[in-house]
Amino acid sequence: MSFENLSMTDVAVGLALAMVGLALFLTFVRLVWGPTLPDRVVALDLMGVLAVGMIAAYAVAMDQPVLLDPATVLALVGFLGTVAFARYLERRGRDE
Amino acid sequence: MSERVSAALLIVGASFMLLASLGMLRLPDLFMRLQAATKASTLGVACLLLGAAFHFQDLAVTTRAVLVIAFFVLTAPVGAHMIARAAYAVGVPLWEGTITDELYERRRAAKQPAPDGPAEGPVPPPEAGDTPGHGRRCRC
Numbered sequence: 001m002s003f004e005n006l007s008m009t010d011v012a013v014g015l016a017l018a019m020v021g022l023a024l025f026l027t028f029v030r031l032v033w034g035p036t037l038p039d040r041v042v043a044l045d046l047m048g049v050l051a052v053g054m055i056a057a058y059a060v061a062m063d064q065p066v067l068l069d070p071a072t073v074l075a076l077v078g079f080l081g082t083v084a085f086a087r088y089l090e091r092r093g094r095d096e
Numbered sequence: 097m098s099e100r101v102s103a104a105l106l107i108v109g110a111s112f113m114l115l116a117s118l119g120m121l122r123l124p125d126l127f128m129r130l131q132a133a134t135k136a137s138t139l140g141v142a143c144l145l146l147g148a149a150f151h152f153q154d155l156a157v158t159t160r161a162v163l164v165i166a167f168f169v170l171t172a173p174v175g176a177h178m179i180a181r182a183a184y185a186v187g188v189p190l191w192e193g194t195i196t197d198e199l200y201e202r203r204r205a206a207k208q209p210a211p212d213g214p215a216e217g218p219v220p221p222p223e224a225g226d227t228p229g230h231g232r233r234c235r236c
Binding site (some may be wrong): 057068069079092 | 107133156168
């Protein structure tokens with residue numbers, strides 16, 4: 001593999017993918033670490049947003065605009081999941 | 097030209113996402129982490145999607161990117177507010193360096209008995225939000 005014919009977009013996309021991947025890893029550490037359930041909910045929410053960004057960067061890397069559709073769907077589902085988790089937390093705290 | 101704009105937006109967006117995850121890992125309590133996660137990640141994903149829109153230079157792609165950005169700008173504060181309220185109600189402790197807890201003071205003021213005599217009936221059991229800030233224990 002030669003590095004002479006890399007365009008500026010290739011370098012930027014590679015860097016962006018690496019940085020978002022590292023961000024996903026750091027957020028996953030917080031997801032495992034906790035220490036409380038709301039902490040994990042916030043970490044999972046952030047991981048959804050990071051996944052949307054990673055899909056956008058990947059669509060540029062593969063030159064496939066179709067890949068932005070899953071990003072849209074993931075954004076919608078991620079918000080629904082966050083709201084559902086928040087309501088579940090609040091109700092569980094009240095019932096106990 | 098548009099190649100440079102796209103590359104710059106991609107790098108800036110990825111940097112903001114990295115900052116968001118660093119804040120997620122390093123900040124001391126849930127509410128500060130929530131702030132880092134919400135604001136920085138919204139800006140980061142907006143920059144990444146705009147970078148993709150600049151790369152493709154297509155009306156359909158740009159429309160989708162703007163749609164997703166608008167959706168994030170609308171929903172990220174709502175989701176963060178819901179999580180923060182639920183976490184406060186459940187009793188997630190604040191950082192021990194926190195100097196003010198206005199919601200606790202407001203709740204305590206609302207529970208003061210009437211000034212013309214002591215409150216009657218049994219004292220209600222303490223709820224999770226009844227102890228201030230950092231002295232609380234999470235019921236979760």
